[in-house]
Amino acid sequence: MxxxxxxxxxxxxxxxxxxxxxxxxxxxxxxxxxxxxxxxxxxxxxxxxxxxxxxxxxxxxxxxxxxxxxxxxxxxxxxxxxxxxxxxxxxxxxxxxxxxxxxxxxxxxxxxxxxxxxxxxxxxxxxxxxxxxxxxxxxxxxxxLALSRPLLTWVYAETTEGRTGSLKRIPPARDLLLTADAVLDADGHLDEATPRSHGPGMIRLPDNPLQFEHHELLKTLHAGGIRHLLLDGGPDFAAPFLADDLVDHLIAYLPDRGPSSHPQLDGQELMMPDCFQLTGVSRIARYVKVSATRRDRREGGRPSPSxxxxxxxxxxxx
Structure with missing residues (x-):
């Protein structure tokens, strides 16, 4: 012992x-x-x-x-x-x-x-x-390893007007870039989340990720060494990944609109699809950070620890 x-x-x-x-x-x-x-x-x-x-x-x-x-x-x-x-x-x-x-x-x-x-x-x-x-x-x-593809975390940040903005524009969200290998945004840009200081080639990124079907894209990224991918964009961008059951985790940043306000989004866009379960809620500067995981991925699709x-x-x- x-x-x-x-x-x-x-x-x-x-x-x-x-x-x-x-x-x-x-x-x-x-x-x-x-x-x-x-x-x-x-x-x-x-x-x-x-x-x-x-x-x-x-x-x-x-x-x-x-x-x-x-x-x-x-x-x-x-x-x-x-x-x-x-x-x-x-x-x-x-x-x-x-x-x-x-x-x-x-x-x-x-x-x-x-x-x-x-x-x-x-x-x-x-x-x-x-x-x-x-x-x-x-x-x-x-x-x-268990999924044979990168783990996908969809990240979005609401603005005070109800639109969704890039996590790169939300200072508290930038820490997420330190935990992932790459980030794909709604414009189709795929970049290393934490640029390597010792030159390119440690992780191989395709030149034009939008030319791939989603499953093929993730297979290519996994073969290139990427194990955790951030999807940076709103519900329209994430929708096809969600439809293919490829999103494992979700992180949303909700701005403080004051103690009394009207919802800016409705329906499934209110915060997250109903197949996700809350795993964390915390208050940070000017935002509430909401974390969620797909109910069927609570164990991450991973093998037992031993x-x-x-x-x-x-x-x-x-």
Missing amino acids: ASNLELQAMRRAIALSAHGLGTTSPNPPVGCVILDAAGQPIGEGYHARKGEAHAEGNALLAAGPAAKGGTAVVTLEPCNHVGHAPACRQLLIDAGIARVVVALIDPTSRGEGGVEELRKAGVSVETDVLAEEAMLVLGQWRAA SRSRSASGRGTM
Whole structure:
């Protein structure tokens, strides 16, 4: 059973892993905390971008020689594949880590998986530690794997006149761009949500997305590495995606029109289609933010946290 210190470290690792949202795809966002032999935190890290060091490597770099005999607490099973980065299970073995605590098994891990290889090397491994909490960050990636397409979040912002405007014009909504890989707007523009600072090519975007049928577009984007796509526009723009049951989540920004006002939209446009269920309502500067999920996607279409199915689209390939 994981100790209280290990549980604290796992929650820290989950929080750190969110720094990789919107920048790691098609790899998952992962966090890691290293504890020394006495259980004290000595290093932490997260995976920032495809092609760069994984969370375990960054955490071990910070920990240095003091990692020997210690514990690695990581949100996703250490990878078992040599790609742009070394296999993380081997980095942990070489560093002399005695114990590894894992939140989620990686369904894309190669061979028998990193956990099994660690155990063969004599490392103590505990899995499924705070797995549901780890899904707060890894859920988007896991859902995209299960759906074989990007997770779609429709985002719109009402104006005080009742029209719908771009999320890019609503300052509180811009934080959403940090959590997604790409954004498609009503004019057909498809852009990386968080532009990469190290040049193009990390995620491949089609030149003219409107030439694709919706299912074909999402298949193409998924093959190009996109795991979470924002749809930025009003009900008319979202309608065909909704009709094809492709929208998984919805976020609406409703402006404060004062304590007494007439509805500016009606019918199904009042806020959201009836196939969605509210999952969050919060007040932000001058707006109320409403979050909703399709009733049949409450689990995100994802496999159980501990399941493993072989795939070539996770961090084991990158």
